[in-house]
Amino acid sequence: MTLLSLTDVSAFYGASQALFKVSLEVDHGQAVALLGRNGMGKSTTIKTICRMLPHKGGEVRFDGHDLRRIPSHRAARMGIGLVPEGRRIFPKLSVEENLIAAARSGAWGMARVTTLFPRLAERRGQSAASLSGGEQQMLAIGRALMTNPRLLILDEATEGLAPIIRQEIWQAIGALKAEGGLSLLIVDKSLKELEQVADRAVVLQRGETVWQGAMRDLGADITDRYLGV
């Protein structure tokens, strides 16, 4: 069952076209890796899904609903959770306040988030701005989970983090996948870790989908040509 589908989506920043024909699908409970070199349209694709950038051509559907006229906050209410690039927590709120501000009723609550990230429980009353980069990333993931999404989008969630913290984050993502029920769309450069988690991969090149298929089928020819790995 398809949860999210993009069909030949084009999007613009002013007069400049950033997405040409992006197509991808995420099924219920599936983890999909969105891959591509820097500037190839991964973040723009995510902005389009989250309705932070309107698309001009093609179609974006979530759970069967056309998202064309849906504002960003309503898309989030429909079940699209975003962990944005660069963490972007609310720095003047405490850890607990960041989580409460985003909370909506559902399976994910404070207890479950702090079980996934015990560090957040330890830093509960601490100002979010005073957290380390890794802890801020955990908070950003926790905050997105507090909205009880059906699709969790992680945009470069492990970028710029210490290896031990990256490992913790990947373990948490793995746990989310293993629990089932939640679909994941992951933008990351760590192919090795993605291979452990993702069921499928979509590769973007200059704003176009150039390859998609099962993660295990992502061969060296593709990674060499489009990812420069």
Place this chain on the structure above:
Amino acid sequence: MTRETWINAALALGLLAVPLWAWVADEPFTITLATKVAILALAGVGLNIALGLGGLVSLGHAAFFGLGGYAMGILAAHAQNYTPLMEWPLVVEGTKSMPVIWLVAVIVSALTALLIGALSLRTSGVYFIMITLAFGQMLYYFAISWPAYGGEDGLSIYVRNGFPGLNTLDPIQFFAICYVLLILALAFSARLARSPFGLALNAARQSPQRVETVGISPYRLRLLAFVISGAITGLAGALFADLNRFVSPSMFSWQTSGEIMVFIILGGTARLFGPVAGAALFIFLEQALGGLSEYWHVHLGLLLLAVVLFARGGIIGTLAGQGARND
């Protein structure tokens, strides 16, 4: 308890102790000044929800202060003249009952805030400031040109309105009413700030786009905050009119909006007791310097400048040893 909590407790007790001392010492004027502090602080608590928590720099809050005042003035004027407020399609009489007047003041202010907010919150920054200012001034000129209720001369009420079981003409009893309302508003404001709504409003002030990504519309959040803020300021307006037994268009003027904002900044923006500290300082300066020179606002201006430049947390933030909050 944090140092700020101690300061807040000291302010709450101080505001209670001064009129009690004045009552014992038979100094009714001091009680009236303390009542004025409580009422202006209440207006500030209202504005602080929009300004401190929501980051909405409204220069039109005098509109709600004035509407609250005129709600009291119009209802009481009809009651004292024994003329109905309206006769068709149904007869509506005036009233001298404070609770009824408060209810009307809160409803009228909230509905007006809903209208002003619905339009002005579609903009931001200087445009928002200008639109709120424009609405305030529109009501100011409307009040001036409304002869049925005194026009430019305002409206006098001969006897203060009543509250069941209390003698509101007794300054200490009227102070008690205003003080209790202030404490209730402060308790509500504190609870609001810690609620999911208050936290989301604070988050929206920091980044509207991030708030949208967690499924919250910043516009709706701010609109609700603006309505709550306007309603509380309207209640303060009704009390202020009752204190003076007089309402005039000056309650709507942009200077009134500015003064409420000034004492919030003096006390500490987004600090729970910031409006209380600011209103107390404002009234103290008005009494201490106003007797020396009619240009006492110059000194107030210098003080405001010093606070903005060197003590951005205001009185509370400085005493608590903390900087600006929600800057």
